[in-house]
Amino acid sequence: MHFWHLNVISESLVNRFSIVIPAFNVENSIQRAFNSVIRQDYLDFELIVVNDGSTDGTHAILSELEKANSFILINQQNQGVSAARNSGATQAKSDWLIFLDSDDELIPSALAQFNKAIESDSKRDFWQAGIRRISGQNLQELIPIQDEYHSKIPGTFCISKGLFEQVGGYDEQMKFSENTELFHRVGLKGVIGGVISEITLIYYDSSTGGSKNLQNMIDSLLIILDKHETTLSDHVKYLYHQIIGVNYMRFRNYSLARKHLLKAISYKPLKAKTLIRLFISMVPPLAKKLYPQEVKL
Structure with missing residues (x-):
């Protein structure tokens, strides 16, 4: 058919x-x-x-x-x-x-x-x-x-x-x-x-991305990752886990940020930007400065 x-x-x-x-x-x-x-x-x-x-x-x-x-x-x-x-x-x-x-x-x-x-x-x-x-x-x-x-x-x-x-x-x-x-x-x-x-x-463009929008982004990307795990490319999985990791830094949830950044690194181990973000997630004062809770979407 x-x-x-x-x-x-x-x-x-x-x-x-x-x-x-x-x-x-x-x-x-x-x-x-x-x-x-x-x-x-x-x-x-x-x-x-x-x-x-x-x-x-x-x-x-x-x-x-x-x-x-x-x-x-x-x-x-x-x-x-x-x-x-x-x-x-x-x-x-x-x-x-x-x-x-x-x-x-x-x-x-x-x-x-x-x-x-x-x-x-x-x-x-x-x-x-x-x-x-x-x-x-x-x-x-x-x-x-x-x-x-x-x-x-x-x-x-x-x-x-x-x-x-x-x-x-x-x-x-x-x-x-x-x-x-x-x-x-x-x-x-x-x-x-x-x-x-x-x-x-x-x-x-939306003027700001408040906490509700950031949470919606996290939730929706997690749904896609779970629902389409077997059909998403490694590149897309890498991107989504990195986005989720960065958003968790904006929520000051550094343990979940590191979890998803490490997952992103597992798909692309040599990506310097992701390795740097992982380091930033281990230094909360730096993360707060670099990743504010209000962002443009």
């Missing part, structure tokens, strides 16, 4: 794209993300917004938008970003899914670019595109490399609903690196996507 071409167009699929926006306490950015969708040049889409138990003004803003715009609003108890995306995908009636974070925005030609790519090669079941990354006053444009299975660039892909369902959607345990884990499973199916060498998304 072949798995690499799973999208099936039927009469019940009304639109080309379903755009899913998960929203949790994003009253300051949801309007911008919403506007970027309704102002698309290509109009064959449905918009699904999942209010994931927001406790700020997000629900009120969405309710107001609902009065003047046609879109699907799902209100649910807080379950996390991965569950919110899955809820939206379950309701989607289109043959292609796009997941847009509530603090990012699509450029006006984004859907037209994705549609052009889909029509150019019907054998591809996912497409990646570039982003314009904004961090304070800094701007960077990033384009993915052809045939990379998983993107480190958030929110820059469309995926056929058939493939998304085939791999089981998002792992709802994941609160960080959800796309990386999803596309690892896509890669295990032997699916190779296409690349659009154009910018389709404006991605805004």
Whole structure:
């Protein structure tokens, strides 16, 4: 049985794209993300917004938008970003899914670019595109490399609903690196996507990485390491254990930091940077100075 071409167009699929926006306490950015969708040049889409138990003004803003715009609003108890995306995908009636974070925005030609790519090669079941990354006053444009299975660039892909369902959607345990884990499973199916060498998304860097975000990063990387132990490359295992080790230093948990840095060293014994970090973990005053608890993500 072949798995690499799973999208099936039927009469019940009304639109080309379903755009899913998960929203949790994003009253300051949801309007911008919403506007970027309704102002698309290509109009064959449905918009699904999942209010994931927001406790700020997000629900009120969405309710107001609902009065003047046609879109699907799902209100649910807080379950996390991965569950919110899955809820939206379950309701989607289109043959292609796009997941847009509530603090990012699509450029006006984004859907037209994705549609052009889909029509150019019907054998591809996912497409990646570039982003314009904004961090304070800094701007960077990033384009993915052809045939990379998983993107480190958030929110820059469309995926056929058939493939998304085939791999089981998002792992709802994941609160960080959800796309990386999803596309690892896509890669295990032997699916190779296409690349659009154009910018389709404006991605805004988070201002800080507080303790909750750092813990989510640790937890999610540990899930990936455990879940995909037999299929991850030694290089990826090395990277993940090193990231976990550094984050534990930020939490001042030096014993766990050393445990994971030693694990990283077991995969790449000659990496000087990791050896230096292991030394730093043994000198807490130095670690506190070099690894603050608030970082940019």
